[in-house]
Amino acid sequence: AQSVTQPDIHITVSEGASLELRCNYSYGATPYLFWYVQSPGQGLQLLLKYFSGDTLVQGIKGFEAEFKRSQSSFNLRKPSVHWSDAAEYFCAVGTTSGTYKYIFGTGTRLKVLA
Amino acid sequence: DAGVTQSPTHLIKTRGQHVTLRCSPISGHKSVSWYQQVLGQGPQFIFQYYEKEERGRGNFPDRFSARQFPNYSSELNVNALLLGDSALYLCASSFLAGVETQYFGPGTRLLVL
Numbered sequence: 001a002q003s004v005t006q007p008d009i010h011i012t013v014s015e016g017a018s019l020e021l022r023c024n025y026s027y028g029a030t031p032y033l034f035w036y037v038q039s040p041g042q043g044l045q046l047l048l049k050y051f052s053g054d055t056l057v058q059g060i061k062g063f064e065a066e067f068k069r070s071q072s073s074f075n076l077r078k079p080s081v082h083w084s085d086a087a088e089y090f091c092a093v094g095t096t097s098g099t100y101k102y103i104f105g106t107g108t109r110l111k112v113l114a
Numbered sequence: 115d116a117g118v119t120q121s122p123t124h125l126i127k128t129r130g131q132h133v134t135l136r137c138s139p140i141s142g143h144k145s146v147s148w149y150q151q152v153l154g155q156g157p158q159f160i161f162q163y164y165e166k167e168e169r170g171r172g173n174f175p176d177r178f179s180a181r182q183f184p185n186y187s188s189e190l191n192v193n194a195l196l197l198g199d200s201a202l203y204l205c206a207s208s209f210l211a212g213v214e215t216q217y218f219g220p221g222t223r224l225l226v227l
Contacts, residue, residue: 099170
Protein backbone atom coordinates (compact mmCIF):
# COMPACT_ATOMS: atom_id res chain seq x y z
CA ALA A 1 0.00 0.00 0.00
CA GLN A 2 1.15 3.51 -0.71
CA SER A 3 1.85 5.52 2.42
CA VAL A 4 3.92 8.27 3.92
CA THR A 5 5.15 8.17 7.50
CA GLN A 6 6.35 11.11 9.51
CA PRO A 7 7.52 9.52 12.75
CA ASP A 8 7.77 12.72 14.76
CA ILE A 9 4.46 14.36 15.64
CA HIS A 10 6.11 17.22 17.51
CA ILE A 11 9.65 18.58 17.44
CA THR A 12 11.03 21.44 19.52
CA VAL A 13 14.31 23.14 18.69
CA SER A 14 16.03 26.30 19.83
CA GLU A 15 16.40 29.18 17.44
CA GLY A 16 19.69 28.86 15.57
CA ALA A 17 19.86 25.09 16.02
CA SER A 18 19.83 22.67 13.13
CA LEU A 19 16.70 20.79 12.14
CA GLU A 20 15.91 17.47 10.53
CA LEU A 21 12.37 16.27 9.91
CA ARG A 22 11.97 12.65 8.93
CA CYS A 23 9.83 11.25 6.16
CA ASN A 24 9.57 7.64 5.00
CA TYR A 25 7.46 6.52 2.10
CA SER A 26 6.11 3.25 0.80
CA TYR A 27 5.60 3.28 -2.94
CA GLY A 28 6.47 0.72 -5.57
CA ALA A 29 7.39 2.96 -8.45
CA THR A 30 9.60 6.03 -8.80
CA PRO A 31 8.33 8.45 -6.18
CA TYR A 32 7.66 12.11 -6.73
CA LEU A 33 8.31 13.67 -3.34
CA PHE A 34 7.33 16.97 -1.82
CA TRP A 35 7.60 18.93 1.39
CA TYR A 36 4.95 21.51 2.23
CA VAL A 37 4.67 23.86 5.19
CA GLN A 38 1.41 24.98 6.77
CA SER A 39 1.16 27.91 9.15
CA PRO A 40 -1.83 28.01 11.53
CA GLY A 41 -5.07 28.54 9.64
CA GLN A 42 -3.28 28.66 6.31
CA GLY A 43 -3.04 26.50 3.22
CA LEU A 44 0.03 24.56 2.16
CA GLN A 45 3.14 26.24 0.78
CA LEU A 46 5.58 24.23 -1.31
CA LEU A 47 9.08 24.10 0.19
CA LEU A 48 10.75 21.78 -2.29
CA LYS A 49 10.22 18.80 -4.54
CA TYR A 50 12.09 15.84 -5.96
CA PHE A 51 11.22 14.34 -9.33
CA SER A 52 14.54 12.96 -10.54
CA GLY A 53 18.24 13.75 -10.79
CA ASP A 54 20.33 15.10 -7.96
CA THR A 55 19.14 13.48 -4.75
CA LEU A 56 19.90 16.59 -2.68
CA VAL A 57 17.34 19.25 -3.48
CA GLN A 58 17.30 22.85 -2.38
CA GLY A 59 14.12 24.67 -1.52
CA ILE A 60 12.90 27.99 -0.29
CA LYS A 61 13.63 29.54 3.10
CA GLY A 62 16.98 27.73 3.36
CA PHE A 63 15.51 24.22 3.46
CA GLU A 64 16.97 21.19 1.72
CA ALA A 65 16.00 17.54 1.49
CA GLU A 66 17.82 14.38 0.53
CA PHE A 67 16.22 11.48 -1.31
CA LYS A 68 17.60 8.11 -0.25
CA ARG A 69 16.06 5.33 -2.29
CA SER A 70 17.69 2.56 -0.25
CA GLN A 71 16.07 3.88 2.91
CA SER A 72 12.81 5.04 1.29
CA SER A 73 13.37 8.38 2.95
CA PHE A 74 13.14 12.04 2.05
CA ASN A 75 14.24 13.95 5.15
CA LEU A 76 14.01 17.72 5.38
CA ARG A 77 16.86 19.71 6.86
CA LYS A 78 17.76 23.27 7.75
CA PRO A 79 21.12 24.28 9.23
CA SER A 80 19.82 27.11 11.39
CA VAL A 81 16.19 27.46 12.40
CA HIS A 82 14.46 30.84 12.71
CA TRP A 83 11.51 31.56 14.98
CA SER A 84 9.37 32.12 11.88
CA ASP A 85 9.89 28.46 10.88
CA ALA A 86 7.44 27.36 13.58
CA ALA A 87 4.66 25.64 11.64
CA GLU A 88 3.47 22.21 10.58
CA TYR A 89 5.41 20.36 7.93
CA PHE A 90 3.97 17.77 5.61
CA CYS A 91 5.76 15.27 3.44
CA ALA A 92 3.86 13.97 0.41
CA VAL A 93 4.36 11.48 -2.39
CA GLY A 94 2.79 12.00 -5.79
CA THR A 95 1.43 8.69 -7.02
CA THR A 96 1.18 7.80 -10.68
CA SER A 97 -0.82 4.60 -10.33
CA GLY A 98 -4.34 5.52 -11.40
CA THR A 99 -5.12 9.16 -10.79
CA TYR A 100 -2.12 11.30 -10.01
CA LYS A 101 -2.67 12.54 -6.49
CA TYR A 102 -0.74 13.32 -3.36
CA ILE A 103 -0.58 11.04 -0.36
CA PHE A 104 0.39 13.04 2.69
CA GLY A 105 1.98 12.11 5.96
CA THR A 106 0.32 13.13 9.21
CA GLY A 107 2.63 16.08 9.64
CA THR A 108 5.29 17.24 12.10
CA ARG A 109 4.59 20.29 14.22
CA LEU A 110 7.71 22.35 14.79
CA LYS A 111 8.08 24.58 17.81
CA VAL A 112 10.99 27.02 17.99
CA LEU A 113 12.30 28.26 21.33
CA ALA A 114 13.71 31.76 21.49
CA ASP B 115 -0.14 36.62 -10.43
CA ALA B 116 -2.89 35.57 -8.06
CA GLY B 117 -2.60 32.19 -6.45
CA VAL B 118 -5.36 29.70 -5.87
CA THR B 119 -8.37 31.35 -4.29
CA GLN B 120 -11.14 29.69 -2.32
CA SER B 121 -14.44 30.88 -0.96
CA PRO B 122 -15.80 31.17 1.58
CA THR B 123 -12.96 31.18 4.10
CA HIS B 124 -15.13 29.89 6.93
CA LEU B 125 -18.52 28.25 7.06
CA ILE B 126 -20.79 26.94 9.79
CA LYS B 127 -23.54 24.46 8.92
CA THR B 128 -25.79 22.07 10.79
CA ARG B 129 -26.10 18.34 10.31
CA GLY B 130 -28.12 17.35 7.27
CA GLN B 131 -27.51 20.58 5.38
CA HIS B 132 -25.77 20.96 2.06
CA VAL B 133 -22.64 23.02 1.36
CA THR B 134 -20.91 24.34 -1.76
CA LEU B 135 -17.25 25.34 -1.70
CA ARG B 136 -15.60 27.22 -4.53
CA CYS B 137 -12.12 27.33 -5.98
CA SER B 138 -10.41 29.40 -8.66
CA PRO B 139 -7.13 27.97 -9.92
CA ILE B 140 -3.99 29.82 -10.84
CA SER B 141 -4.37 31.47 -14.22
CA GLY B 142 -3.42 28.99 -16.95
CA HIS B 143 -3.87 25.94 -14.76
CA LYS B 144 -6.37 23.42 -16.09
CA SER B 145 -6.50 20.90 -13.27
CA VAL B 146 -8.08 21.23 -9.85
CA SER B 147 -7.85 18.77 -6.99
CA TRP B 148 -9.75 18.80 -3.71
CA TYR B 149 -8.44 17.56 -0.37
CA GLN B 150 -9.99 17.25 3.08
CA GLN B 151 -7.81 17.96 6.09
CA VAL B 152 -9.27 16.90 9.42
CA LEU B 153 -7.71 18.52 12.46
CA GLY B 154 -4.43 16.87 13.36
CA GLN B 155 -4.10 14.90 10.13
CA GLY B 156 -2.62 15.31 6.70
CA PRO B 157 -4.83 16.20 3.74
CA GLN B 158 -6.80 13.37 2.12
CA PHE B 159 -7.50 13.33 -1.61
CA ILE B 160 -11.16 13.74 -2.60
CA PHE B 161 -11.33 14.56 -6.34
CA GLN B 162 -9.31 15.66 -9.32
CA TYR B 163 -10.75 17.42 -12.34
CA TYR B 164 -9.03 18.23 -15.61
CA GLU B 165 -10.63 19.96 -18.56
CA LYS B 166 -14.04 19.61 -16.85
CA GLU B 167 -13.73 15.84 -16.60
CA GLU B 168 -13.37 13.90 -13.36
CA ARG B 169 -9.97 12.22 -13.44
CA GLY B 170 -10.01 10.60 -10.05
CA ARG B 171 -11.90 10.13 -6.84
CA GLY B 172 -10.65 9.26 -3.39
CA ASN B 173 -12.33 7.09 -0.80
CA PHE B 174 -15.21 9.43 0.03
CA PRO B 175 -18.95 8.72 0.03
CA ASP B 176 -21.30 9.75 -2.76
CA ARG B 177 -22.44 12.67 -0.63
CA PHE B 178 -19.34 14.38 -1.99
CA SER B 179 -19.47 15.63 -5.56
CA ALA B 180 -17.65 18.22 -7.61
CA ARG B 181 -17.56 19.83 -11.00
CA GLN B 182 -15.28 22.03 -13.05
CA PHE B 183 -16.43 24.90 -15.20
CA PRO B 184 -15.20 26.08 -18.62
CA ASN B 185 -13.05 28.74 -16.93
CA TYR B 186 -11.43 25.89 -14.90
CA SER B 187 -12.89 27.02 -11.59
CA SER B 188 -14.43 24.29 -9.51
CA GLU B 189 -17.08 23.59 -6.93
CA LEU B 190 -17.12 20.93 -4.24
CA ASN B 191 -20.55 19.95 -2.97
CA VAL B 192 -21.30 17.98 0.15
CA ASN B 193 -24.82 16.79 0.89
CA ALA B 194 -26.38 15.57 4.14
CA LEU B 195 -23.57 16.98 6.24
CA LEU B 196 -22.27 14.95 9.17
CA LEU B 197 -20.32 16.14 12.18
CA GLY B 198 -17.32 14.28 10.78
CA ASP B 199 -17.30 16.48 7.69
CA SER B 200 -15.91 19.31 9.82
CA ALA B 201 -12.51 19.98 8.31
CA LEU B 202 -10.35 22.31 6.27
CA TYR B 203 -11.09 21.78 2.58
CA LEU B 204 -8.15 22.53 0.36
CA CYS B 205 -8.16 23.16 -3.34
CA ALA B 206 -5.00 22.65 -5.37
CA SER B 207 -4.34 23.59 -8.96
CA SER B 208 -1.81 22.39 -11.50
CA PHE B 209 -1.23 22.99 -15.18
CA LEU B 210 -1.95 19.40 -16.18
CA ALA B 211 -3.42 16.36 -14.48
CA GLY B 212 -0.29 14.23 -14.57
CA VAL B 213 2.94 14.39 -12.63
CA GLU B 214 2.85 18.00 -11.61
CA THR B 215 3.40 20.22 -8.67
CA GLN B 216 0.11 21.16 -7.07
CA TYR B 217 -0.34 24.63 -5.63
CA PHE B 218 -2.72 24.96 -2.74
CA GLY B 219 -5.22 27.61 -1.80
CA PRO B 220 -5.79 28.83 1.76
CA GLY B 221 -8.70 26.47 2.27
CA THR B 222 -12.27 26.70 3.50
CA ARG B 223 -12.80 25.78 7.12
CA LEU B 224 -16.14 24.01 7.54
CA LEU B 225 -17.70 23.45 10.92
CA VAL B 226 -20.73 21.18 11.14
CA LEU B 227 -22.81 21.49 14.31
